[in-house]
Amino acid sequence: MSDAYASIQSRIRAAALAAGRAADAVTLVAVSKTQPWDHIAPVLDAGQRVFGENRVQEALGRWSERRQGLELRLIGPLQTNKVREAAAFFDVIETLDRDKLARALADEIQARGKAPRLFVQVNTGEEAQKAGVAPGEADAFVGRCRALDLPVEGLMCIPPAEDDPAPHFRMLGQIAARNGLEKLSMGMSGDFETAIACGATSVRVGSALFGHRG
Ligand SMILES: *Cc1c(COP(=O)(O)O)cnc(C)c1O
Numbered sequence: 001m002s003d004a005y006a007s008i009q010s011r012i013r014a015a016a017l018a019a020g021r022a023a024d025a026v027t028l029v030a031v032s033k034t035q036p037w038d039h040i041a042p043v044l045d046a047g048q049r050v051f052g053e054n055r056v057q058e059a060l061g062r063w064s065e066r067r068q069g070l071e072l073r074l075i076g077p078l079q080t081n082k083v084r085e086a087a088a089f090f091d092v093i094e095t096l097d098r099d100k101l102a103r104a105l106a107d108e109i110q111a112r113g114k115a116p117r118l119f120v121q122v123n124t125g126e127e128a129q130k131a132g133v134a135p136g137e138a139d140a141f142v143g144r145c146r147a148l149d150l151p152v153e154g155l156m157c158i159p160p161a162e163d164d165p166a167p168h169f170r171m172l173g174q175i176a177a178r179n180g181l182e183k184l185s186m187g188m189s190g191d192f193e194t195a196i197a198c199g200a201t202s203v204r205v206g207s208a209l210f211g212h213r214g
Contacts, residue, residue, distance in 0.1 A: 154183025
């Protein structure tokens with residue numbers, strides 16, 4: 001088995017236990033975007049079944065032929081003209097971040113009669129270049145998604161690279177709690193243990209697992 005994979009798994013379990021949570025409380029989302037297949041294959045062979053991808057087209061190319069038994073999550077921005085493909089292919093879409101996308105997803109879900117699980121992305125640092133609803137608008141946005149019958153199960157964030165991530169993770173947890181949402185997708189290679197201490201239910205780990213992206 002890949003050493004990095006075993007090491008990340010044991011760090012996740014240790015962080016969960018240290019936070020007084022069950023060892024298996026946190027799902028590892030292995031972020032395979034842009035990685036060569038020879039980096040991904042050993043992790044897949046070792047039993048990893050949940051993968052995160054940033055782009056619809058790239059994900060289709062990488063996973064279509066070996067889709068069986070996997071949970072695939074879209075963790076990058078979704079354009080409304082890709083909603084049909086994304087809703088058909090992904091088990092989870094973590095980047096619901098605007099009303100136009102919410103309406104397009106609702107229409108698509110109604111037409112198909114089957115929905116991916118959804119996370120609302122919150123721009124906790126209110127960075128202009130980042131996607132996500134502003135923290136102050138999150139409650140109202142979650143409400144509008146629910147009014148469209150969208151199955152929102154959690155929140156996702158990507159804190160500003162230069163900040164201490166802990167306050168951002170705590171803020172996401174507070175928004176989730178007051179909206180009755182149980183899932184928190186937060187923490188990446190550099191900060192997943194902090195995220196687990198703050199209540200992450202899934203962490204998105206790429207480079208620490210597969211090596212630096214080219
Ligand atoms: C690329 C990416 C990750 C993984 O980042 P690493 O630092 O390589 O672990 C996690 N989440 C999102 C949204 C990403 O785009």
